[in-house]
Amino acid sequence: MKPNFFSLLILLILISISSSAQTATLKGVILNENNIPIQGANISYNDSGTQSDKNGVYQLSIPANQEITIHISHISLKNVQFVINLEENQEYELNPVLKTDVEQIGEVIISGRERKIVEGITTLDPETIRTTPSANAGVEGLLKSLPGVSSNNELSTQYSVRGGNYDENLVYVNEIEVYRPFLIRSGQQEGLSFVNTDMVRNVDFSAGGFQAKYGDKLSSVLDITYKRPTRLGATADLSLLGGSVSAEGISKNKKLAAIVGVRYRDNSLLVDAKNTETNFQPRFADVQTYLSYNFSSKFELGFLSNLALNTYDYEPLTEQVNFGTLQTVQALTVRYDGQEKDRYETYFGALKGTYRANDNLTLKLIASGYHTQEQEHYDIFAAYALGTVNTDIGSENLGEVEFSEGIGSQLTHARNDLDALIYNLEHKGTYVADQHQFDWGIKYTSEDIRDRLQEYEIIDSAGFSIRPPVLDFVNDQPYTPFASPIVPFTSVRATNSTKIDRISGYAQYSIRSNIKENEIWANIGVRAHNWNIYGNTVDSSDSQIVFSPRAQVAVKPNWKSDMIFRLSGGVYHQPPFYRELRDSLGVVRPDVKAQQSIHIVLGNDYSFSMWKRPFKLTTELYYKKLTDVNPYTIENVRIRYRARNNAEAYAQGVDLRLNGEFVPGTESWVSFGYLKTEENIDKRGYIARPTDQRLKIGVLFQDYVPSIPSLKMYLNMVYQTGVPGGSPSYADPYNFQTRLRDYRRADLGISYVVVDQNKRLRQGHFLNKFRELYLGFEIYNIFDNQNTITNTFVRDAASRRQFAIPNYLTPRVFNVRLGMKF
Template sequence: MKPNILFLLFFLTVNLFYSQTATIRGIVLDNSNMPIENVSVIVSEKGVKTNSNGFYKVIVPANKDVTLHFTHISFEEIVLSVQLENGEDMEFNPIMETQIKQIGEVVVSSKNKKTVEGIQNIDPEIVRTIPGANAGVENILKSLPGVNSNNELSTQYAVRGGNYDENLVYVNEFEIYRPFLVRSGQQEGMSFINTDLIQDIDFSAGGFQAKYGDKLSSVLDVTYRTPSELMGGVDISLLGGSAYLGTTSKNKRFTTLSGVRYRNNSLLVNSKDTETNYNPIFADAQTFLTYRLSGKFQLHFLGNLSLNEYDYQPETRQTTFGTIDDPVSVRVDYRGNEEDSYKTTFGALKGVYQVNQNTSLKFIGSLYHTKEKEYYNIAGRYSMGEIDTVMGGLVEEYQNIGRQYEYANNKLNATIFNIQHKGFYEKENTTIEWGIKYTLENFKDHLKEYETVDTVTVDTVDLNSPYNWNIPPLHALKADNNVTNNRLMGFMQWSRYVFLGENKVWLNAGIRGHFWNVSGDSIDSNSQFVVSPRMQVAIKPNWKKDMLFRLAGGLYQQPPFYREMRDSTGHVNPFVKAQKSYHIVLGHDYSFKLWDRPFKLTSEAYYKYLNDVNPYTLENVRIRYEAANNAVAYAYGLDFRLNGEFVPGTQSWFSFGYLKTEENIDNRGYIPRPTDQRLKFAVLFQDYIPSIPNVKLYLNGVYNTGLPGGSPDYADPYDYQLRLPDYKRMDVGINYILLDRKQKVKNSNWNNKFEEIHVGFEIFNIFDVQNSITNTWVDDYYTNTQYAIPNYMTGRIFNIKAGLKF
């Protein structure tokens, strides 16, 4: 027996000696500190691949020299040689450099996932270069099918028949909010999203997953950059300027990215037909910080401070309208001014913990506060005269026809607090995601405003004493609201890739739950709960032609936000229900080559049936709800976009959309909704001079058929169904790159310190089309005629700009 025992002990000792191991784990990152998926980590001819979070884990022999190879088709190889002790757990987070050589057709898995999900990915460089009166992400969205806006001064947009309040916006998974009292585009200032800081942009126009949220129309999901080295830039133009700076610590664990912006819309507002003293101040500062405590845990912080001051003193306005045979000129003389202020602060913190190769957990908190003031006290006198076309378009005599007085003193303070947990589990071809979120909203709102309109029968109108007119107000509202809303939301969704024969199929199913309780001064407390199931299916047939088919649908419910509970008199109805949309989307992608260059045709057909609809009116960008679920509605349409390299090395696209949306209020019959934008054509085109490739041309054009909205304010929509004229606009930009990274010389000249230096000019509304956003209605006592005076948007404007990056 002794020999057998000795043999067994010897065998166990040898086996233990040779089975000694160590562990190497970490996250593989790119130059922007973003995780890289599908990196091969090979050791001793065996290996693993990083998951969608860039995480990997390998077991290696202990007490031996081992070599790890990190390879990816789009990045340069990294080699690590190391010797570890038995049981040692080493963390290694490599940063891979992009391949310098030109790569042909590369399939990136994360991009494929977005495609099957119906997500449109937008290149941030396009956002930073394409011209627009309000350049930025929203400017590019308006060139996509299904996204509509008839206001170049506003960053707000409507998607597939929805309104401005039906769009979700996220920056690094933090939900973003807009000011609440803004009523016109020229008051808005800037979008929250700082173009200089963007790393990635995803957009869905409908049929999105359960994880995104409880809105009816769209999702915009933006990711900010994480610097891997010192970087920065400055841009200036006649409309304002911006600057940003990115830094990183020596060990790459701590990074900062900060930006400041200033904008002045005087150049745009002064091109309108109203002469004004206009002194706006739109400025903000943002910072995005990341700290990687270890290969498993990292922190992200996003902070924003925004100041919008709007001082507006109209003096006179002269508008010409009518027909060629019977042109009419209206002159308006003003007294008074408008002073608005919107001050917002936002802070958010996110912790990401990588439990293992398959599981990651996120913990998110944010606080948003806005303090808004709207004050105006403006009197106007309307005079009308006939234009003498024989005398060169002169007006012989103006005759007083009306007067108007507008007053408002509104104040709003709002605080929104969010705390959230999200989880992600992935194994093989299956993914499970979940989340729970608590939100506390508090709104303190003081409203006082009224408007008087009168037809005058005398030639003298005293604009200096509008209080003595003794005219009954056309409308008036006065309210004080203090409302608190507690919300508890949660979601869970499942996704899986499978094969059906030789065809690849992607499945997704999810469900959301939303509970909210409304309470406040002088209102009854009320609680409600809704559930929203959703699904997506995509199939990629094994065909010679590269095609993908998508089907998405579900029940989308939007519990009311504060503004949706406030009716046209300013009072809050806590019993407003969630608006419901039964939504189905059928999509098709066709990728092909033309002129030996890549192109893609994306097509989507959609249908929505909505009930418990909360009707509203739309005036410029201000939405006034009825705060009652007394309507049903529908929307359907077709969207097409063809994008590709029409010019080698550049991305351009052409968009077409058809939409019809109508509502039935109180069973009175179907009429067009305020966002019934029937036809839309858009083009975004980039080009350059072949002999001078550093001279680049950009075109951004859109044609939208007219929206409903030409009716008098507070008119019954069933009595007035007038449409505004079609919206037509083309913006052109020319940019000359004085220096880019390819032109750096070996000598230590000053220009080696810069990545790019550029100058350029832009022409907004190059054809000087007079687009109108609303009508002002006045009565002519002498002719017993009611006139709709169009409120025109901006005319042709020239802008110059310059910038540099390092």
């Protein structure tokens, strides 16, 4: 089977096909000044065109990846003309308002991608996100193929960017900041990404040097825009891991538009393939709604909501992990008793009002609320044995443990409960005058967090209870008896009631102009953030405030080569959130300062043609200097902060991405990233940070068979060098700088399009009722690489040694998918 499979894979990758015309879609609703739909308006380009129907709705297919001049006209209304350049398969919604005079307006250039390029923003195609195979399907699965974005865990939607940790990334949906659960503690225990790809219209991502209008985080911004439907429709995507369905529609008067998405996912297929035999049922479900109502041509009200329920019933049974060298293979065998029951419920709702006072001024008011109730309850007893493995190839007992050198047991207990309520009220404004743009905003946030943390760990080896290695106690067991009372190896007990009030705001100015024949764009702005921490169990702190000036400049020289040069940077602060205030013992420290980072990013975009097809090479050099750093450790994907600003750090590197039509009509890319990030704790010298991912190579490749264009392939590959493997409890990280093995993963998806807009079956066929219908299969980790997320440190009192046992991730897994649109 393997030779046939790899032959097919190589064949698909090496396919070379002839070019064909690719299209994009322009659609929307045409209205007059009284917000009444216009019937019979002409929408045309060259010799092609269409007319709006009785509801003012139109849809027009246009050539992709080239500038097209669109004309919109009506016999009694003002004509509109603009230039648009869309990507292949992109859908762009434009709802023009035609005025009641007959003057021809000046030409308008619509090129959203060009504007984002000069701002250093990467735009991802939502359709590519939906079709690209990934064990954790969604936006984050595609982000991990970009340079500068790292993750060594396919079971988690969390990611680090340019040396930052998982808490340093901003996520917005329709300009509304969204939050993640607090108690996430392992890659197996993480639910769905907040972003529902069935509802997405646009995805923008910035890996650093972003504008002042974005919030107070150190690393990145993921800016999502949900679509406003223009027609009645539905989608469904089903697989062995779960499924999603969505429905959308618009009222007859085009004022009310709604889209609802429901998702369900069961990761049992993935975790059952791991080397731990368990009864594990990780189940995630959520419902999202986005409603928008146009009260008039000037005022629109939007409503975004999300209800998510994640449950985990975990009962480990047995496990065997082989490790060591070829000459000396050792094994850790474990038998478990007990179980873990976790539950996360999150509720999110937001209202956004947009008032377009005139063509120049836009005002927005956003109110949102986030409520999460989370619990982690577990009691797990593990009896383990360390032994040597039979490596005699001719032996009947090959691979079995021959002799146990040390035995022991471990009991872990937790009763962690958290209830958090967060409110936001924000105003934003934009004023545009010719080539000038002013943006401003102010935001109030109230956070009320109630937390109970109760964890302990007891370790026993050869009948001796291992005590924590505190400095005033020398543990010489089992050679010297110790008569003191038995204490847990680790014990954390805390109850906190913490409230945080925040006021933040920004102001920025942008200009687009020319210097001689060279185009230039510049942005300058500043953010301010003030916060105060208090509560029943917390000593009130003095109010703290930080200022973050930022600037960007981009130049497009008048050269034959199509190039854009960018320089961006500034000061970025991350005022502490609750998790950053709580130290490893559960104590909330209100005097923790905001971490500070100085960004400098130099970028270049070079657009060119190769094989008569468009390509673009993006290069960015960056340097980040961090002060007042709050050191942390990572246990799987759980972050534990020291809640002290006792370190400084830096991150430096280079990111390159070549994207274009390696195969005509499809977008693929190859990305490369080099990163070095180190920290200096208490002035002891620089060591690697937990996210020090030195080398990263990512590939996204799309292809299809020339003679059967409906048969498509998607290949998502990532190679990353290993990150530091962490350290055991109470250990000094300066003594544990060994790294995990390199992370190598390739996910393959092959699908067959039965029906779409360009492929219809014979007249009257029942499958023509679908707008789109495809089926396919996916193979995750096709080369079956043994990747690791972290180490488990096993202590043996008999030999007085400590072993780093790797925790392996998922092996090769097969999945089947069925997708449809109505």
